[in-house]
Amino acid sequence: MTTLLINSIYRATEGEGIHIGTPQIFVRFQGCHIGCVNCDSKETWDFDPSYTISLDEVMEKVEVLSQDVIKRVSITGGDPLHPSHIPSLLELVKELKARNYFINIEAAGTRVVKEIFDLVDFISYDMKTPSTEVRTSKDLLLRFVKEYGTKAQIKAVVADKRDFESVFDAYHFVQNNGAPLAPWCLTPCYEPGEAFPMNRFQQVVRLNESFGMPFRVIGQQHKWVYGPSEKLV
Numbered sequence: 147m148t149t150l151l152i153n154s155i156y157r158a159t160e161g162e163g164i165h166i167g168t169p170q171i172f173v174r175f176q177g178c179h180i181g182c183v184n185c186d187s188k189e190t191w192d193f194d195p196s197y198t199i200s201l202d203e204v205m206e207k208v209e210v211l212s213q214d215v216i217k218r219v220s221i222t223g224g225d226p227l228h229p230s231h232i233p234s235l236l237e238l239v240k241e242l243k244a245r246n247y248f249i250n251i252e253a254a255g256t257r258v259v260k261e262i263f264d265l266v267d268f269i270s271y272d273m274k275t276p277s278t279e280v281r282t283s284k285d286l287l288l289r290f291v292k293e294y295g296t297k298a299q300i301k302a303v304v305a306d307k308r309d310f311e312s313v314f315d316a317y318h319f320v321q322n323n324g325a326p327l328a329p330w331c332l333t334p335c336y337e338p339g340e341a342f343p344m345n346r347f348q349q350v351v352r353l354n355e356s357f358g359m360p361f362r363v364i365g366q367q368h369k370w371v372y373g374p375s376e377k378l379v
């Protein structure tokens with residue numbers, strides 16, 4: 147029997163990236179070892195076996211939430227692409243495809259997992275910025291955009307000018323090495339417990355304008371609507 151480590155399954159409106167505003171079902175994996183210091187989902191880090199549920203239970207929950215109307219699933223985490231998740235993730239993806247769901251996967255930007263990426267419909271690939279204290283390899287990013295850029299977005303959380311410049315540098319590296327033009331989205335950082343950071347948003351918009359506007363700047367709408375600490379939204 148296939149089992150998965152799942153934090154939560156819920157229906158909500160996509161709050162970030164180029165599909166912002168789209169209703170979908172989120173399947174959030176439990177377990178992440180990447181360790182971004184400004185992570186807003188630290189409750190998903192522990193690979194706690196008490197979160198284990200069967201693939202049948204996952205699909206039953208998805209189908210109840212779908213009502214055969216919402217046929218989009220976003221697989222997120224945690225880190226759904228951690229090697230220990232891959233066998234069960236693959237079974238989940240195959241089952242969702244067999245039932246005609248559009249599948250987006252949120253990738254942390256630390257791995258390119260061909261067996262999963264070939265099957266899903268869209269990949270949201272993180273470029274980790276210096277403020278996360280996690281490094282995204284530019285070579286891996288280039289490889290990813292070359293192989294999957296036509297069905298992907300690159301997403302980067304930006305806290306300050308140093309973060310912006312690191313994304314700008316990676317963007318030029320990727321574009322100057324023959325990769326297709328994928329949408330690059332900047333997400334101004336909005337941390338749990340913080341008041342709405344209007345100045346930071348404005349700084350990111352202005353930086354983008356002063357650097358020739360290569361990026362889309364898209365905030366996390368669910369945090370404006372429900373507050374930055376609310377879960378399952």
Ligand code: SF4
Nearest residue numbers: 178181182185224254
């Ligand atoms: S990869 Fe995602 S869940 Fe993991 S630490 Fe970073 S932001 Fe948090």
